[in-house]
Amino acid sequence: MGRLVLIDGFNLLSRGYFATAYGKSEDQLSQTPEGLFTNALRVKLQKIISLVKEYEPTHFVVTWDVKRNEVKRKALYEEYKGTREDLPAPLIQQYETAVNLFKATGIPQMSVEGFEADDVMGTLSDRWTKEGLGDCYIYSNDRDLLQLLNPSVSQIIAIRKEGDRVYTEEHFKTEYGITPDQWIDVKALLGDKSDNIPGVAGVGDKAALPLIQQYGSVQGVYENIKELDSKFNRYRKKLIDGEELAKLSLELVTIERAIPELDDYSFANCTLDMDLDRFKDELDHLGLRIRM
Secondary structure: OEEEEEEEHHHHHHHHHHHHOOEEEEEEHOOOOOOOOHHHHHHHHHHHHHHHHHHOOEEEEEEOOHHHHOOOOHHHHHOOOOOOEEEEEEEHHHHHHHHHHHHHHOEEEEOOOOOOOOHHHHHHHHHHHHHEEEEEEEEOOOOHHHOOEEOEEEEEEOOOOOOOEEEOOOOOHHHHHHHHHHHHHHHHHHHHHOOOOOOOOOOOHHHHHHHHHHHHHHHHHHOOHHHHHHHHHHHHHHHOOOOOHHHHHHHHHHHOOHHHHHHHOOOHHHHHHOOOHHHHHHHHHOOOOOOO
16 A cells, blocks of 8 residues: 655745744845755755655655636635735745755655645545545645545644644544534635635634534535524524625635546656655755755
8 A cells, every 4th residue: 555645835835934034034044155045945855854754655745836816716706815915035935946956856746727735635635545545644734624634634733842743534523523524614604814715704613613513514504594503693694694705715615626637647656756865965055954
């Protein structure tokens, strides 16, 4: 059996960047004599090596987002991710350096026009599961991805002061009392400020999860809206007023699991066959010391 590790590329790179750039000006960030920034790269590359050593994957993919204004969700909702600030130039530069380094050293990576990294991971993990190829681990701190959990797919989440935690489908069911698929419905009611997904105004954590636990889905909530349990009385009008946005949000938060462009993708393309000598040379060029 194989083992697939999927990396949420920008999630890891961004966390590394902001953790090491906090309180610093750009000229205080580590960089090469040629002016290439390396503060986020060091964190990212060290984590990739650690994951390879710990999980010994047979297959491996770093997934990348496309530019925000190019994602298909923008066609559904123009304001999608519209409140986010532009990424810092040193972070963008390190993304470009990472892409070139991975290409040179045989680390598989992927982006698909019109789709986000979440959709790529959703499609690859779903196909991997359906083809019965073994375990799959998604490395990301983005809890939107919890909807992808199944008996074969787990998420590796970095917890401050504790290290990485492998979060399984059973962990999810125990914590939330619903299935991972129903996480989509919870998120649709809640919305997401970071992605500027509206959700239902006034319906927060105290109501969204219990509503889905009781009615099963957004559709189930609205099918029962006239006979809603009395404990949800204070939310009935908010839900009625927000029905259109709830259904829009449901589309926005649903991770794609069947990107057409990946229908014919062969997992042979993401077998892990790193050129370690070239990798070490690239690290030396960047002035990075990574524990191998």
